[in-house]
Every structure is written in C-alpha cells, then in structure tokens.
Amino acid sequence: MTIGSHITTFAGLPVAEYPADLGKASRAGSAWRLEDPDYDNTGQFLERLEALAAEDWANQVTALVIGNWGGAYDTAPPIGRLAALLPRFTRLRALFLGEITFDECEISWIQQADITPLLEALPKLEVLTVRGATGLGLKPVRHSGLREFTIESGGLPADVVRAVAECDLPALTHLELWLGTDNYGGDADVDDLAPILAGSRLPALTSLALRDAEIADLVAVALAGAPVVARLRALDLSLGMLSDTGAAALLAGQPLTHLDKLDLHHHFIGAAVLERLTAELAEAGVTLDVSEGSDADRDDRYIAVSE
Template identity: 45%
Template sequence: MYGAQHLHEFGGLPAVDFQHTTDGAAQPAADTVAWRVSVDPYGKDEGRDRPWEDEFNNFLDTVDPAGVRALIIGQWGEAYEEDSSVPIGLVLAAADRLTSLEAVFVGDLEAEQAEITWIEQSDVTALLAAFPALAEFGVRGGTDLVFPPIRHERLRSLTIQAGGLPVQVVRGVLDSELPALERLDLWLGVSAYGGDTEVADLAPLLSGTRFPRLSHLGLRNSEVQNEIAAAVASAPVVARLTTLDLSNGTLGDEGAAALLEGQPLTHLDVLDLHHHFLTEAMEERVRTALEPHGVRVDLSERSKPWDDRGAEGRYTAVSE
C-alpha cells in the first residue's frame, strides 16, 4: 500500500510546480510558494523530459533564488536507478544563491512515479550542514538513506517518510543535536522493506532527554505499533507533548489499552491514531477517556486485517 502523496504545502507555503516557459508568463513571487522542481524521465509531460540539472538551472534563472524560502525536490529521474545525491549536489552548489532558504524536502514522489521503497536516497544531512537557517526538513524514501548525527541550531521540524526506515537512520537522528526541534515525524515502516528499528532503539527519544523543545512526536506507520504504544504509555517525553501521532500502523485494542492504562494523556491537544485496527468498543473507550478533556482524537480509517489471521493480517498504510 502507498499513502504518500505530493505535498500540498510545505514550510507554511502552498506547494507549486515550477513550470519553465518561454513565453514570459508570470511566475509567483519567489517567497510566496514552496517550489517543487521535478522532471519526467518518461516523457509523459511535454517539456518536462529534460535532465533535472537543466530544470533546476532554469528555475534559478527564472525565479529569484535569493527570495526562495521553500524548495521541494521532486522527481529527479528514474529514482530507482539514480539516487538523490544528484539533485542534492546541485542544490548545494547553488547554496550561495539560495540565501533565504528555510525549508527543504527531498523526494516528493507519488506511487505512479516510484513506490516509496524504490526511491534511492543518499546522505541528506549535507543540506542541513549547508543551510544553517533551515527550519523545516523532510525526506521521503528510506532506501540507502544516510543520516549521520549532526548539529543544527535552528531546525524546528524533521520528517522522514519511509516504507522501511533503517535503524541506523533512526540512531543518527536521535544522536543529533537539534536544540530547536519542535516536531519530529518518523515513518518506521516494515521489516520486509528494511524497517529494522526496535522499540529499544527509541529509548533515548522516549526518555525525554533528547530535543528539549519537542512538542509534536510522530512514531508512525509501524508494524510494531502496539509495542510502541506500550512504550509511549510510560515514556517521560509524553508529558511535554501537545501532539502524539501513532497513526498509519498496526495499532489494535492491545496498544490502545496500554495507552489508556499508562500516564494521563488529557494534556494533549491531539492524539492521532488514524489507520488503525481498533474495535468499535475500544474506539469508544478512547473517545470517552480523552475527548471530554478537550483532546482531539483522530480514529478515522478503521481497517480490517487482510485475512482471518487476526493481528498477523494487519498492515501499515505505507509499505512498498
């Protein structure tokens, strides 16, 4: 299954595809949108079958790069053959021109372009090192993704979306020094596609000793969502969260019960459990426990196992 779609907004700005034109058509002001630069290696979109380097150079020549606040790297070629080091290298080479950049997303591809596990990533932290003013950073695709520990003073939001997130990436994130980080979203995925993170690997995060300003935590899209829920139920980090997101995974009644039987969650603004395997009775228990306290609970997308194997038939929203 695949639940990742093109970004509609990023960095607080509406996402717009850069369109190279030769007729002088007006473009939005550089600082008013999040610019998605993409190509079509299959030639389906007329005029979009050029190399990503050419399209990016057209972008820099057409839009005032000094005004660009948000950049989305879309399809850069056949993403299952050519990794993200190519577009990343080109963005790095233009760092002295992209002087206002505050938000970067790498790999905004939908399934018809490449399944999420087909997206070949690389060491994305070079972008963080080159742009010290970044406040928001996102990545889609876990294959060959490299994220060594890094220090960044201003990053407030980090999202990594994967059908299977390698534990070395998780460890790199959790070993990073990110004193301004407020939002962390990790799509952990499934073991069949490289998602080998275990609950024990999340201990530094759940202890509350990392990321002192964290207020939004997403541990999503996991095949061990019940075990994560049980660990979160007693995790010190939860006391300072306003949003807890355990959506898109295999959460069932056992995980939801662990949440309700653990520390109070009534201080949360939002508890997001959408795409779950809870029974109606457990849904009602969760709502009754939290909604009277003003917690917005998302229990949409109740799912059913693929077959009669019960818990073994559960699935994440995003895998391949």
C-alpha cells in the same frame, strides 16, 4: 493507501512548478517544485536547479520541493550538487526531498542518500521532509535551526532512526518518522527510539509522530512511560498496526489528557477499547482521531504505506 498525488502546499505556501509556472506564480510567495519531467536521468533536473539558482530573485525563495531527480528507482539524488547550489537560496527555510508519487516511483523503491551534507550546508533550514529510505543515511549532527523534521518511508532502517535520535536539535518542535515494515527495511525497534522517547536531545519537542509502524503496539507500550510525552501537545501513531494491546497500554500509562491531539487513524483497535479511549480522552477535550478502524485478524493486518 498510496501517495498518489503531489502536494499543493508546502511550508504554508502554494507549490509552483519551475519553470512552467513562471509568470503565473509569486516568486517569493511560492514553494518552487523541481523535477526531471521525463524521469530519465538526462540531466534536466540539474539544469532546472541551476537555472533557478541563477535567477535574480533566487534570494527570495524560502521553500523548495524536489521531485523526481531522474530515475529515482535506481539513482540517488545528487546530494553533492544540492549541497553546493542550495546555499545560493539565501532565504531558504524549507526543503522537501523526494516529493514523488507512487506512479513515478513507489515509496520503498525511492533511492536516497546520506542527507547530512544538506543539513550542514543549510544552517538556517527550519523544515526538512524526506520521502524514501532505501540507501538513506544520516550522521548525528547539531542543527540549531531545524524546527520540523519528517522522514516518510515504507521501512525506515534502524541506523537512520538511531542517527536521528543522536542528533542535537535544540529548536525541533515536530519530529515525524514513518517506521514502516521490516519487509521494506524497517528494522528499527523501541530501543532505537529510546533517546527520542527520553527527550533529552529534543528540549523543544511538542509534536511527535511515529507513524506507519508495524511495531505500533511496542511503540505505544514504550510511550506509556516515556518522559517526552508529558510535554507533547500532539502525538501521532497513525497508519500503523496499533491494536488493543497498544491502545490499552496508552490508557494504563501516564495521563494523556494534556494533549491537544492524539491521532490513531488506520488502526486495529476493538470497540471496547475505543469506547474507553473516547471516554477518557475525547471527553477530556483531546481531539482524538480513531477513523479507518478495522477488525482484521492479526495475520491480515497491515500498515497503510509500505511499497
């Protein structure tokens, strides 16, 4: 699986291109997408950002989608300028940083930066999605407004996972981390996830996604007894290398029948364990996604998104 197309909606709004869709899209009712159309670092991205921020309707914009800011394969996003300009969008509530497809830049090649200044500059932000983790940084912060936080990557560094775990996010209801593979920098282990699984810093969390994980079995074993699970409505371990080991641990652990949804799609679970999952969860009313299964041998297993 690769990310081959741009999103068409974000934060519940249709995505519109700036400036191409001016006059066609709703100013206040669109998630405005900005990018350098030539991916060549000639300054077009910042020119477009500054132009949008100067529009007399900028204070109506609630969602922004940042595409390729230039040569994303060798240049980090201009976090300083973003942190300075984005507060001009006084109603901004949702931000996607790095909405880039594989033909523009593979996910594990996207150069990122320390995103802490964005969280500090946007105290009213409710939704933050980041794609790419090479060079990604985060310092533990308190943010009382953030409700949904997603990092999509082919390999999420342990120091970023630990920083997320150490953040104080009292309003966060959805956390999504694509842990990836060690081949692309995903060196986090279950110990790095421990504060998240304990749930003490995330009192409002009801949806947890630990996706695309080479260590999916170890994550599942840890989740089997994790305090946070009891108050979740949705749990997502999809896109990773979950096998009988992890699925059996989930079945043997604390009850999961309180969940509305358990997403395990793209997995390596055998027929016998799948039958048990269906019997114990689907028949209890849990929406269970076990599509895209494979019987590949251990050495041939893979996460869905890496390069």
